[in-house]
Amino acid sequence: MKIKPLQIIAHIILILGVLLMVVPIWISFASSSHDSVTILTEGMKFHIGDQLARNYNEVLNEKGGWSEEVTAAKMFINSFIMALGIATLKVAISAMSAYALVYYRFKLAVPIFWLIFITLLVPLEVRIFPSYKIVSDLGLTNSYTGLILPLVASATATFFFRQFYKTIPDELLESAKLDGANGWSFFIDFLVPLSKTMIAAMFIFMFVYGYSQYLWPLIMTTAEEYWTVVMGMKIIYTESYEGVALPRTAERFAYIILSMIPPVLVVVFLQKWFIKGLIQTEK
Amino acid sequence: MSFLDLKNVTKIYPNGTKAVHETSLSINEGEFMVFVGPSGCGKSTLLRMVAGLEDITEGDINLDGKLMNEVDPSERDVAMVFQNYALYPHMNVYNNLAYGLKNRGIDKETIEQKVNDAAKLLQISDYLQRKPSMLSGGQRQRVAMGRAIVRNPKIFLFDEPLSNLDAKLRIQMRLEIKKLQQKVGVTSIFVTHDQVEAMTLADRLAVINNGIIEQLGTPIEIYDNPKSLFVAGFIGSPQMNFLDGNLKNKTLSAEGFEIKDINSDFEGEVTLGIRPEHLSQSENGLISLRVELVEQLGSDNLVYGQLKNKKDFCYRCPGNQTIEKGSNLSLNIDNNKYYIFDKSTGKRVN
Known part of the structure; x- marks a missing residue:
């Protein structure tokens, strides 16, 4: 096969892009396998050192935080629960509201859709004080419900589901009706299986969104047992030893690497459907 | 009273268009009725009103002695074959056929029995595990028919089901539909704009123009004795x-x-x-x-x-x-x- 110059250029650009993504991760990983002292004196590393097991073991099991009660493992679990809850509920609620908007032609469907769409302009950060007030009045601070609930509505996902449902031919609904399907069974038996690639794609986006939340859990949680990974990254190895203690750089790198694993797993697990959902609509 | 009775059935769309004018029509049990007319004449609307997919603005539809006006399509016990078949793309052929039965709460063995019988009748037994996207046009057509037959409905409704097929297949399927209808003996309404299809399939024919039945009769009556200029021009090639x-x-x-x-x-x-x-x-x-x-x-x-x-x-x-x-x-x-x-x-x- 003849290689064209344009292809070579394209590949060079792509390889550069890949390096740009991969190298920092590799450096973090390699650095996480050395002694903190080595990194402080010699800078970040490109090769694997001999402290890998020790560092990771320490990160996962050491109790940190102000009162030194929470472990990184606990924070991973918290983040995972929060992200899972947010992603699942976001997908479910968006799919159902899009279903209502597309198939139940009540008069206000269009205005309501635009109202939902406008909420894109009001992200959580903007409405964080009222949201906090509501959640705290409900007594939901320091709970998973409080972490998850204010984030479960999604205009973006509603929009995508709505656009997808609009492409489904009316005959399918009519045919299903004649076959005895009611509103609920049409949703479960038809729309959900037909949009499963889309559900997977949305789930991944929303999972990563939930996983990387910082401000909301920071405000919401005072009890360390509800801390999340992203909060921990800021807090856990900062000055936990007053005075002369060395910054524990190697452990931090290990923590960063570990914190990447759950979203990566979700992507790897759902990748097949995810890509399908982005590039094609299954007819 | 005949099997299906339409009494002064009228359809006015919300935008004021009168698609079907006061139409009265009786169809006997086991009869093959064809609605034929140019596109936009209201024949599909009439059919969809029988199916319950369109509301009836005025008039009554009685099926087997029961008033159907307010009955939900799923409760009417009618089966419809759509122009683009409307097969369920994510289900294999077996489930396409079985879906309506499952919704009626029929037990698994009976469903299997019925699906297999229908598949045999339509010669689609070999494709039961395939998805509709893996079937040819003629096979999809058969599956769509199978989905109608398997439920053993009171009435079959066909909405231009042959117009997506090529000429040769169309003639073949036309014959099969007629044979099948005679074998199963189900009352059928078939909508088409093709006058040859109409002539060959119909026991009786309703020529529809601008929302009005211009003439009703056997194909030969209509061919030999057209009552209006429109019917004369429309029937015959x-x-x-x-x-x-x-x-x-x-x-x-x-x-x-x-x-x-x-x-x-x-x-x-x-x-x-x-x-x-x-x-x-x-x-x-x-x-x-x-x-x-x-x-x-x-x-x-x-x-x-x-x-x-x-x-x-x-x-x-x-x-x-x-x-x-x-x-x-x-x-x-x-x-x-x-x-x-x-x-x-x-x-x-x-």
């Missing part, structure tokens, strides 16, 4: 020839010839209709045709040409006759087989 004329004292003066002793007291402007197959060549015939084009179909020749006054005209003759382009033919009308319509109303007058 090639189309009936129409000539302008004037009727006075039982004498018709058409374009270049006269017919005497017409069985009608009507006087005034008329349209004379003559089917291309109701003509034959004879010396000193009434009509003189200058041949421009001959379509040889093998069994027949379709001769297209012009009359003296440049009016287009068609004549159908047996395929064994040789007709030269550019020649002049002298034609007579067979056995007074001509139709005279009031030019202003389109109503038949002879």
Whole structure:
């Protein structure tokens, strides 16, 4: 096969892009396998050192935080629960509201859709004080419900589901009706299986969104047992030893690497459907 | 009371369009009724009202003695075959057929039995595990039919189901539908704009135009005895020839010839209709045709040409006759087989 110059250029650009993504991760990983002292004196590393097991073991099991009660493992679990809850509920609620908007032609469907769409302009950060007030009045601070609930509505996902449902031919609904399907069974038996690639794609986006939340859990949680990974990254190895203690750089790198694993797993697990959902609509 | 009764059924869309005018129609049990008409004439709307997919603005629909107006489509016990089949893309053929039964809470063994019987009848047993996207057009058509048959409904509704198939397959499926309907004996309504399909399938035929049933009858009645200009022009292929004329004292003066002793007291402007197959060549015939084009179909020749006054005209003759382009033919009308319509109303007058 003849290689064209344009292809070579394209590949060079792509390889550069890949390096740009991969190298920092590799450096973090390699650095996480050395002694903190080595990194402080010699800078970040490109090769694997001999402290890998020790560092990771320490990160996962050491109790940190102000009162030194929470472990990184606990924070991973918290983040995972929060992200899972947010992603699942976001997908479910968006799919159902899009279903209502597309198939139940009540008069206000269009205005309501635009109202939902406008909420894109009001992200959580903007409405964080009222949201906090509501959640705290409900007594939901320091709970998973409080972490998850204010984030479960999604205009973006509603929009995508709505656009997808609009492409489904009316005959399918009519045919299903004649076959005895009611509103609920049409949703479960038809729309959900037909949009499963889309559900997977949305789930991944929303999972990563939930996983990387910082401000909301920071405000919401005072009890360390509800801390999340992203909060921990800021807090856990900062000055936990007053005075002369060395910054524990190697452990931090290990923590960063570990914190990447759950979203990566979700992507790897759902990748097949995810890509399908982005590039094609299954007819 | 007959099996399916439509009484003054009217459909007015929210934007004010009147798609179906006060239509009354009775269909007997086991009958194959065809609605035929040009696109946009309201035939599909009428069918969809029977199915319950469109609301009835006015009038009543009775099926098997029960008023259907407010009954949900899922409760009507009707099955419909759609133009684009509307197969369920994510289910295999077996589940496509079984879905309606499952919703009716029928037990698994009975469903399997029924699906397998229907599949056998339609010769789709080999594809039961395939998805619709892996089937050819004809196979999809069969699955769509199977989905209707398997439920053993009170009535089959077909909404132009053959229009997505190629010509050869269409004729084949047409025959199969007819055979199947005779075998299963289910009352059926078939909507089409193709008059050949309509003629071949129907026990009775309703020719619909602008939301009104123009004529109702067996295919032969309608072919032999069209009640209006529209029906005459719509049924029959090639189309009936129409000539302008004037009727006075039982004498018709058409374009270049006269017919005497017409069985009608009507006087005034008329349209004379003559089917291309109701003509034959004879010396000193009434009509003189200058041949421009001959379509040889093998069994027949379709001769297209012009009359003296440049009016287009068609004549159908047996395929064994040789007709030269550019020649002049002298034609007579067979056995007074001509139709005279009031030019202003389109109503038949002879």
